[in-house]
Amino acid sequence: MKIVVCVNHVPDTETKIKIGADSKSIDKTGVNFMLSPYDELAVEEGLRLKEKFGGDVTVLSLGGDAHKETLRKALAMGVEKATLLKDEAVRDSFGIAKGLAEELKTMSPDIILFGKQSIDFDDAQVGTMVAELLGISSVSVVVKLTIDNGKVICEREIEGGHETVETSLPCVIQAQRGLNEPRYPSLKGIMSAKTKPIQEKPAAAGELRVESIALRKPEAKAAGRIVGTDKSAVPELVRLLHEEAKVI
């Protein structure tokens, strides 16, 4: 089975984000970057498919040189091949999807795995767009994947429950938490990842269709409020929780 996992290089979840001087991008100084957590699930699933069906796994990323660190993380987990589609420009989801799709056309994989979204801009669009550009099916928010004789059965997470869908290879699968528990890379994996080559190519990315014009940080959380200190405060507390916080 020819498996490709598309991964993104995103700010670490513990990083405090600062907005850059242009007020439409983030200030990257001192920011740690990581393999996007949903993409990590996709890498794990790719490795499990390979272990089950044989074949090989390639990780693919579109972006600057810094993305190599994330590709190497996937190599350390056990992926054999990595390709970086080099591109330092500011891109929207379409631009990235176009670049990935152009490369994927030349690879003709049996299955393409994505995380359900990158945890930077949270667009959750690239996987679906890639499927559309390739003219293949796409299943999002997948928590269980079973492949049998080319038949693909996916369990998707939906509001309040699960949906089971069926499609066929080749297809795009977008991973949701619960799909698997990603393995730790071993020390040997980390060391051998240093010597595995990362293929570099210029990205044939698409032009910008959606432009970011401003970033704003969320309002600071308001301080807590003490409604009262004895049981006479309960009715007021219930009213506030119901009407203001809308949690009950």
Place this chain on the structure above:
Amino acid sequence: MADATGMSFNLTESQKAVQELARKFAEEEMRPHVLKYDESQEFPHDIVKKAADLGFMGMTWPEELGGAGLSEMEAIVIIEEIAKVDPSIALTVASHNSLCTGHIMKFANDEQKKRYVPDLASGRTLGAWGLTEPGSGSDSGGMKTIAVRDGKDWILNGSKTFITQGSVGGTYVIMAMTDRSKGKGSISAFILEKGMKGFTIGKKENKLGMRCSDTATLIFDNVRVPGENLIGEVGQGFKQALTVLDGGRIGIAALSVGIAQGALDASVKYAKERHQFGKALAEFQGIQWKLADMATEINAARLLTQRAAWMATNGMDYTLAVSQAKLFASEAAVRATNEAVQVHGGYGFIKEFPVEKLYRDVKLMTIGEGTSEVQKMVIARQLLAS
């Protein structure tokens, strides 16, 4: 990244990668069980097995012998990260890597390496190393364990005490004298296996700290050791042991840095959360100064440790550097944990807060693998030698 000066104080990409792995492993696999193992003093076989699967039990040994092929520069990062969360597991990892396996890797012949290292480096077998005896600690020359030649074999008699992995080990490197009249000069190193006739495990120690690290007494009663289990030549054991200890001290220094950093991290968090007299502890200058001193000493200790590891990696003589690193880092870590408990006040004295355990665990750092006083002897000897 090295700049025009050619020096770099940043972690390399592989150091960052192993740090991320060790940090994740420590938080996810170790943190939830720290209290349980500290209370029970049970050896954490399950955690050690998982650590072994990732390659932590053979960090710096070659891949063809089952190791992970790291340099000391990555190994110290791993030990520091696990020590932040549970120093006793860090001690298991550090001692297993550097002492028994270290002795075999540095001085044994190829046949011995092939026979023992793959199981040790993969963690299938745990390694223990025996120098200390009930009557000889810093003064190894006072050793009583004796090995007498019998045909091609050696017959060992005596005992060893405070042996890390003593009861859970499978492979042991044991120092014994072959001729008491020659003293230290006759000390020789032998590889023993658990189950050899006459080799028994004595008392398992009940300790102040490092409680889930296994510490036991070993007893040799006419143990017949095959001649091919002698490491190197007769009489080389003491010199070998000193070299092995140099390697071990890199680990103890890194462990000390980890303990101190763990204590500082907990203190910073607590100082921001805890309010007294209407403001956070972190707003009091008295507390700020404690944190500032801890952080500064930890950085100095880490730099000394990195320098010793760097010298070892580059094949330089690092005896002086590592003694200085071990001395400073362990003493700084004792001070840091002491201040951390003080910052926490009463909450530092109870087991719900991590500094209570760090305060107990840290004390071994100024004692094990050469006391602070022995480090000063080593340092002074080097200074006065020329």
